[in-house]
Amino acid sequence: MKPTLISHTLCPYVQRAVITLAEKQADYDRIDIDLSAKPAWFLALSPTGKTPVLQVGNEAIFESAVICEYLEDTIGPALHPADPLQRARHRAWSEFASGTLNAIWNFYVATDGTSYERSAAALAERFAQIEAVLGAGPYFSGSHFSLVDAAFAPAFRYFDVFDGASGIDFLAALPKTRAWRAALAARPSVREAVSSDYSVLLTNFVIRQGGILGKRLQAAA
Ligand SMILES: N[C@@H](CCC(=O)N[C@@H](CS)C(=O)NCC(=O)O)C(=O)O
Known part of the structure; x- marks a missing residue:
């Protein structure tokens, strides 16, 4: 299932997810939002109101570290050590x-x-x-x-x-x-x-x- 990354251009936490997606050559869609005028659909989706959010099917994964861990669990190559x-x-x-x-x-x-x-x-x-x-x-x-x-x-x-x-x-x-x-x-x-x-x-x-x-x-x- 192709995920969607909900992003903001300048956000360093978004960059962290984008870099991880690129390293894993993952296919995904990206929607950039204006954080000074958050759309209602985004607020309904994101418990913290912060980017990034990775939407996978009906699940909205929030927190960049958790998004990266999810990508690590599901797509190679491994970016964590094995030990x-x-x-x-x-x-x-x-x-x-x-x-x-x-x-x-x-x-x-x-x-x-x-x-x-x-x-x-x-x-x-x-x-x-x-x-x-x-x-x-x-x-x-x-x-x-x-x-x-x-x-x-x-x-x-x-x-x-x-x-x-x-x-x-x-x-x-x-x-x-x-x-x-x-x-x-x-x-x-x-x-x-x-x-x-x-x-x-x-x-x-x-x-x-x-x-x-x-x-x-x-x-x-
Ligand atoms: N702990 C969060 C931090 C995310 C974060 O702070 N995002 C900022 C943009 S860089 C944001 O969405 N701010 C909007 C707000 O706080 O209203 C993560 O790692 O994803």
Whole structure:
């Protein structure tokens, strides 16, 4: 049965599902919705009112991590390790990716100097934690692309837009994380998970948040 992914163009959680679908070469339909004017049919379908939702027959699967696990259970190739302990580790770091997306949100909505610095410090701490667990690469656990990679790729993509304007090079002293970011950015499933106008859309979205980063992006535009 061909599933339908209900999406929003800029949503990093949607990207995570899109990357996973691409890695599995899954056939699916996609419906993009406007999250500032959610259609009634979407609200009826989604208990959280958030994208992504994967509709499979009459079932609306919500939460990006759960969508990815469902895809992992039903379509090859495997993107989780076979060993249960390693699978648990990968699930834990995928969860860490979601926390990192929250930390990124705190950073780009920060409206005063103190919260900007504090959210930047929280992000820097997370990246240092990531650096400490990375191996030889190029991906999270070596040469095999995994669901952890799909979860982190959208987080790194933000910094393609933020780096010039933020005044902070988060990965300057983190060579493994820098290399991981580059390997993810080069992966076709990651590259193709957003539209060609993604950078412009994200820039405008962050400017509309009215925070410090938005003002810097506006000044740099
Ligand atoms: N934990 C959720 C988070 C999804 C999420 O936050 N989606 C955002 C867009 S990126 C959303 O739909 N926001 C709309 C809202 O909160 O009203 C997941 O992993 O799927």
